[in-house]
Amino acid sequence: MERIFFKFNKEIFSKRGDLKIAPLNNTYNWNLRQRIFNIVIFSMGIFIIIILAGILITLFYGSFPALKKFGLNFFINKEWDPVFNKFGSLPVLIGTLLTSFIALFISIFFSLSISILLGEYFKKGGFSNFIKTSVELLAAVPSVIYGFWGLFVIVPLIRTLEIKLTLPSYGVGIFTASLILAIMIIPYAASIGREMIELVPSDIKEAAYALGATRYEVIKKVILPYSKSGIIAGVFLALGRALGETMAVTMLIGNSNFIPKTIFHPCNTMASVIANEFTEATTEIYTSSLIEIGLILFFVTVIINLIGKYIIKKFTIETRRENG
Amino acid sequence: MRGKLILFTIIAITMTVLLMIIGCGNNKSSEVELLGAGATFPYPLYSKMFSEYYKEKGIRVNYQAIGSGGGIRQLLNKVVDFGGTDAFMSDGSLAKATAKILHIPTCLGAVVVTYNLPGNPKLKLTSDIIADIFLGKIKKWNDDRIKKLNPEVGLPDSNITVVHRSDGSGTTFIFSDYLSKVSKKWREKVGRGKSLNWPVGLGGKGNPGVAGLIKQTPNSVGYVELIYALQNNMPFATIKNKKGNFIVPSLKSVSLAAQINIPDDTRISLTDTDAEKGYPISSFTWIILYQEQNYNSRSYERAKATVDLLWWIIHNGQKYNKELEYAPLPASAVEKAEKILKSVIYNGKNIL
Amino acid sequence: MDKKIIFRIFKDKLFKFIVICTSGLVLIPLVFIILYIIKNGISVINLEFLFTLPKPIGEAGGGIIHSLTGTFILIILASLFSIPLGIGAGIYAVEHKKSKVAKIIIFSVEILQGIPSIVIGIIGYMWLVKPIGQFSALSGGITLGIMMLPIVIKATEETLKLIPFSLKEAAIALGVPYYKAILKVILPSAKSGIITGILVGIARISGETAPLLFTAFGNNFLNFNIFKPIDALPLLIFNYATSPYKEWHKIAWGASFVIVILILVLNISTRLVVKKWRT
Numbered sequence: 001m002e003r004i005f006f007k008f009n010k011e012i013f014s015k016r017g018d019l020k021i022a023p024l025n026n027t028y029n030w031n032l033r034q035r036i037f038n039i040v041i042f043s044m045g046i047f048i049i050i051i052l053a054g055i056l057i058t059l060f061y062g063s064f065p066a067l068k069k070f071g072l073n074f075f076i077n078k079e080w081d082p083v084f085n086k087f088g089s090l091p092v093l094i095g096t097l098l099t100s101f102i103a104l105f106i107s108i109f110f111s112l113s114i115s116i117l118l119g120e121y122f123k124k125g126g127f128s129n130f131i132k133t134s135v136e137l138l139a140a141v142p143s144v145i146y147g148f149w150g151l152f153v154i155v156p157l158i159r160t161l162e163i164k165l166t167l168p169s170y171g172v173g174i175f176t177a178s179l180i181l182a183i184m185i186i187p188y189a190a191s192i193g194r195e196m197i198e199l200v201p202s203d204i205k206e207a208a209y210a211l212g213a214t215r216y217e218v219i220k221k222v223i224l225p226y227s228k229s230g231i232i233a234g235v236f237l238a239l240g241r242a243l244g245e246t247m248a249v250t251m252l253i254g255n256s257n258f259i260p261k262t263i264f265h266p267c268n269t270m271a272s273v274i275a276n277e278f279t280e281a282t283t284e285i286y287t288s289s290l291i292e293i294g295l296i297l298f299f300v301t302v303i304i305n306l307i308g309k310y311i312i313k314k315f316t317i318e319t320r321r322e323n324g
Numbered sequence: 325m326r327g328k329l330i331l332f333t334i335i336a337i338t339m340t341v342l343l344m345i346i347g348c349g350n351n352k353s354s355e356v357e358l359l360g361a362g363a364t365f366p367y368p369l370y371s372k373m374f375s376e377y378y379k380e381k382g383i384r385v386n387y388q389a390i391g392s393g394g395g396i397r398q399l400l401n402k403v404v405d406f407g408g409t410d411a412f413m414s415d416g417s418l419a420k421a422t423a424k425i426l427h428i429p430t431c432l433g434a435v436v437v438t439y440n441l442p443g444n445p446k447l448k449l450t451s452d453i454i455a456d457i458f459l460g461k462i463k464k465w466n467d468d469r470i471k472k473l474n475p476e477v478g479l480p481d482s483n484i485t486v487v488h489r490s491d492g493s494g495t496t497f498i499f500s501d502y503l504s505k506v507s508k509k510w511r512e513k514v515g516r517g518k519s520l521n522w523p524v525g526l527g528g529k530g531n532p533g534v535a536g537l538i539k540q541t542p543n544s545v546g547y548v549e550l551i552y553a554l555q556n557n558m559p560f561a562t563i564k565n566k567k568g569n570f571i572v573p574s575l576k577s578v579s580l581a582a583q584i585n586i587p588d589d590t591r592i593s594l595t596d597t598d599a600e601k602g603y604p605i606s607s608f609t610w611i612i613l614y615q616e617q618n619y620n621s622r623s624y625e626r627a628k629a630t631v632d633l634l635w636w637i638i639h640n641g642q643k644y645n646k647e648l649e650y651a652p653l654p655a656s657a658v659e660k661a662e663k664i665l666k667s668v669i670y671n672g673k674n675i676l
Numbered sequence: 677m678d679k680k681i682i683f684r685i686f687k688d689k690l691f692k693f694i695v696i697c698t699s700g701l702v703l704i705p706l707v708f709i710i711l712y713i714i715k716n717g718i719s720v721i722n723l724e725f726l727f728t729l730p731k732p733i734g735e736a737g738g739g740i741i742h743s744l745t746g747t748f749i750l751i752i753l754a755s756l757f758s759i760p761l762g763i764g765a766g767i768y769a770v771e772h773k774k775s776k777v778a779k780i781i782i783f784s785v786e787i788l789q790g791i792p793s794i795v796i797g798i799i800g801y802m803w804l805v806k807p808i809g810q811f812s813a814l815s816g817g818i819t820l821g822i823m824m825l826p827i828v829i830k831a832t833e834e835t836l837k838l839i840p841f842s843l844k845e846a847a848i849a850l851g852v853p854y855y856k857a858i859l860k861v862i863l864p865s866a867k868s869g870i871i872t873g874i875l876v877g878i879a880r881i882s883g884e885t886a887p888l889l890f891t892a893f894g895n896n897f898l899n900f901n902i903f904k905p906i907d908a909l910p911l912l913i914f915n916y917a918t919s920p921y922k923e924w925h926k927i928a929w930g931a932s933f934v935i936v937i938l939i940l941v942l943n944i945s946t947r948l949v950v951k952k953w954r955t
Contacts, residue, residue: 062798145935403809
């Protein structure tokens with residue numbers, strides 16, 4: 001059926017998309033308008049590519065002074081010293097890694113539960129909708145409100161905990177920021193995980209049931225192993241989100257440019273250091289170092305996001321192909 | 325249905341275009357809106373001053389308190405009409421600017437050492453103790469040196485949580501300038517500046533951020549401008565000055581600290597003052613602007629409005645200082661400021 | 677045999693229980709946050725709050741009208757930038773989907789979607805503030821527009837892909853020129869999907885703060901001039917929340933309440949749109 005339409009197309013349309021068959025209106029107007037339309041949407045498409053290229057170029061251009069001055073040492077230096085213009089990004093790199101991975105670790109259990117709940121147990125119906133909506137609401141709350149709420153509700157709690165553990169009672173710090181970050185990324189991993197679990201073909205599930213497996217056993221031994229890569233992709237995307245998260249982290253991490261001694265100490269992430277210091281970086285090298293951090297952040301988040309999306313695509317295509 | 329959608333879209337677009345026309349119309353009309361950015365140190369005062377200025381003259385002054393570092397940077401980028409800073413620009417940075425920048429003092433303030441301790445006690449501190457606390461060398465509140473100075477105060481056996489600025493701050497500059505003068509250790513290890521490599525502590529954004537953190541963190545200590553401590557009922561320390569007297573920061577002790585010779589360009593540090601009863605961590609705060617006001621196609625009206633605003637600040641505006649515990653400018657400072665303002669030019673011609 | 681089976685059934689029921697409980701736990705912070713916002717926010721909201729300007733520090737009262745109108749204006753600017761551009765690019769990507777350019781466009785959109793908001797803020801500053809010499813609502817709006825763009829493009833692309841080929845064929849067979857077929861036949865039937873994408877995009881950017889830190893900059897006065905700095909609800913919340921003043925904290929809660937209501941309304945509208953135009 002499709003083949004016929006295709007041939008039909010080729011015969012009726014010339015390359016520019018206007019009809020070869022005698023038109024009912026003035027051909028000249030159509031040609032012009034058609035061409036304009038094509039040019040307009042083409043340039044809009046190209047514009048998107050230009051924006052992306054522009055972002056890359058601007059980031060490189062802005063970080064050039066810092067790249068030239070510090071080179072690879074930028075990643076190893078742990079001094080972030082605006083007075084003597086010595087900048088090393090190691091503290092913020094560590095801060096970013098710590099907060100993101102702790103947040104990921106905390107959130108995985110919850111995301112997985114929700115994925116299984118919505119993908120297996122309650123695929124449809126009132127309760128399912130209720131949970132789905134609630135999780136979507138979690139994703140809809142803006143970052144700055146999470147930070148605000150965290151500042152007034154979670155920070156005092158953590159402070160009390162720190163006093164009990166005889167740690168310095170900052171309240172803010174890596175742990176607090178990771179906690180709020182975990183709550184923020186649960187919706188992302190959960191929704192992707194659910195989609196992946198739903199993709200598991202019913203025939204292998206039914207085969208397991210036919211052999212007498214309980215639901216739990218089917219989940220543990222069939223569904224999860226099968227959708228493993230999809231779930232990992234969800235984790236990647238959640239990680240990408242966590243790395244770039246700015247406002248909530250800025251308000252809760254304590255803003256200190258040192259390598260933290262424990263997770264209850266303050267630190268900075270790549271995003272929070274830019275947010276705090278960009279408008280006032282007074283020297284060129286200071287601004288340039290901050291832009292270089294932006295460049296690093298750009299690459300890290302983009303690569304992780306792309307890996308995640310690639311895994312999902314491969315998994316989805318494979319599964320669809322198997323399902324015939 | 326489609327008709328309704330088209331109608332709706334037309335209405336929405338018309339409204340938007342109208343809005344933008346009104347907006348642009350506003351731009352062309354006589355209502356000049358001035359944009360300033362910078363120090364949080366004088367922000368409560370500027371906030372009051374600009375609100376009154378609007379009532380008096382109908383001119384809006386939009387001041388964003390992003391820290392002195394931000395004020396300097398945005399003026400250098402020529403993105404604001406004036407900057408606010410408590411750290412006067414050094415000769416080096418002035419030389420790097422593309423045009424001459426002037427400093428106009430607007431008021432005097434005090435940087436106080438404020439803290440969060442049970443019972444809000446009034447502490448006495450000396451310069452070396454303060455330096456050591458912020459260097460991380462004195463770690464507990466009931467350290468012997470603090471106890472010796474404050475025998476009647478029940479100091480807890482808990483760790484000191486230091487709070488400092490996370491942004492580029494003139495308040496930090498004043499504080500570190502003082503510490504550099506009184507402590508060799510500080511001068512060598514940390515130095516003076518708007519952003520420092522702090523040995524310990526949490527960072528808060530702006531004076532409000534630091535005050536907010538201290539208020540909510542027990543056993544913490546930090547430095548803020550006097551009014552922030554007063555407005556939030558936070559206690560602050562009495563500090564021993566150069567002459568050996570313990571001085572309470574107040575508008576009186578700050579004014580006394582300013583009774584010295586002020587240079588013509590008004591760039592001077594008042595910390596560690598020689599004055600007998602002067603508070604040792606006092607400072608001017610300045611508004612900075614370009615001498616030649618015709619840059620980036622600024623209009624004459626805009627330049628005049630800026631200069632008029634500054635003239636008002638150093639004269640009529642000064643009456644708002646006292647109730648917010650900022651000291652008014654001494655007569656000698658006003659005189660120098662007037663001279664500087666008169667030197668502001670537009671296309672080579674004096675504005676005033 | 678019996679015991680083993682009972683044990684397996686027990687594990688099964690236990691697992692279900694654990695999954696339900698853990699999922700329930702996730703709801704706790706959500707409920708907590710929403711309740712907190714409602715409790716602290718609703719007491720602040722009154723006519724003065726919604727329609728007046730802020731007072732100087734330390735004085736009670738004052739309102740958020742400058743931020744409300746600011747957010748509104750920024751949303752309009754961002755939409756004006758991203759909707760035409762997004763739909764156009766989406767149409768190109770789907771109509772010419774075999775071409776290399778279209779594949780690069782789709783790839784670029786995937787990358788754009790993942791860029792953190794603070795990096796886009798840096799770009800906004802470098803492109804729109806520094807060269808012009810002024811912080812402005814326009815720069816903030818366009819920066820937000822760049823963030824909204826991938827969402828609109830994706831929504832357009834996905835919806836257009838779902839439209840049966842035969843629709844376009846029928847139109848063209850009837851003599852409608854190609855470009856008109858797209859504009860007047862295909863797009864209207866893609867309406868619901870695209871509008872959903874737009875609403876989702878707006879919900880996303882109305883809470884964004886980071887891009888505005890270096891572009892819109894903030895303003896204590898009411899401002900309709902897009903070439904001047906402007907305030908926005910998220911900026912207000914950020915500045916007031918980190919301050920020590922109790923009055924400002926209360927206002928920040930009120931503003932949070934307003935944003936959350938706005939996002940809720942947008943989400944509900946999305947559902948309604950999908951329901952209504954599901955052909």
